Amino acid sequence: MNTLILSPAGPMATITSRSPAIGQWAARHVSPWWTVAQHRAIDPAGGPQLEAVVVTRDAVAPVIENVLSHPNRSTEYAGDLLYYRRDDHEGTVTAAQPKRGLVYRYEQHARCMTIVGSDTVTVANASARLARELVRAQLHSAGWHLLRASAAVGDKDQAILALGPAEVGKTTTSLLLARAGRQLLAPNRVFARVQDGLVRLVPWPSTAAIGLGLLASLGAYDTVRERVLDGAQLPTAQPPAVTAALTSGSRAALWTETGTELKMRLFPDQIISWLGCHLAREGYAAQIVFPSIWPNAQQPTLGPAPHVEDRDFHTPGADRYPDVFGLLHLPATAAAEREDLCATLNTLPRHSAILTHDSAANTAALAQL
Structure with missing residues (x-):
């Protein structure tokens, strides 16, 4: 089991997974801004626990169906519809994002989050996101x-x-x-x-979200373009249109129909x-x-x-x-x-x-x- 503790200014959260890629992905989102420490076992003092589990698609499908077949609420979460239900007696929240093939279960008293999915990158993204949210909640409680x-x-x-x-x-x-x-x-x-x-x-x-015009003005456009052409891994939030523009060598700013600039993600x-x-x-x-x-x-x-x-x-x-x-x-x-x-x-x-x-x-x- 791979165990990683993320911590800024005191509060912390622990991520565990059998896949080392899960922890590595979370670490890449927060380090070196936050301290990231590798542990061989779960530390009881390591704050809320997040367990990331990657299973087959056939294994996760019935769990998603179980969430959807019971009374639930829905909301947009991280850009996709999420269905969830609370059990106040057990102190749990169970949720599913069918489009992403993800299931979540949070045990409030134990402060333990479990994320299950069939795609490693999707599970890694969700784990990085929720680990940050577990830390953010602690920071707010501590007066930040x-x-x-x-x-x-x-x-x-x-x-x-x-x-x-x-x-x-x-x-x-x-x-x-x-x-x-x-x-x-x-x-x-x-x-x-x-x-x-x-x-x-x-x-x-x-x-970091940086427009193509700013990259050019900073004198960093050619460096970034070279890394992209070399196949460097980019955040999943990277707009495909920006990657295409870099590939073609275009430096012109890109905009959505609603007037929002599309930017490079680093x-x-x-x-x-x-x-x-x-x-x-x-x-x-x-x-x-x-x-x-x-x-x-x-x-x-x-x-x-x-x-x-x-x-x-x-x-x-x-x-x-x-x-x-x-x-x-x-x-x-x-x-x-x-x-x-x-x-x-x-x-x-x-x-x-x-x-x-x-x-x-x-x-x-x-x-x-």
């Missing part, structure tokens, strides 16, 4: 709050936070800072908590080896920037910024992964702690940053922070 922010850490663990909604340039800002000498703490979301009067930050690990280790960035495991907020990208602006500029508000926080359970398994148990002090965190963030220097498509000019402007 998730910001819609990227972050880059400099000397003495001092971090610059880039806040804002999707597509404003958060990832761009922190990547530019990281390539200029800082360390990337988070590309899109980061956990924060007031600790001894300071705002401590730990990463929420994820693949594992954390690829951010290091392909983009030349170093990653950080923690930091302390020192400054805040609210970026926006204006393609037609003559030059990037810094200016005054708004206050940090509720909209800059991520609401637990309100995303692609609703809390169907009942993992979240927010403390009674959560609202007050979030208010205190918001107030503390607003005591820090804050800036707006109008960025252009010129990475060198943007980097020079951000160097003034």
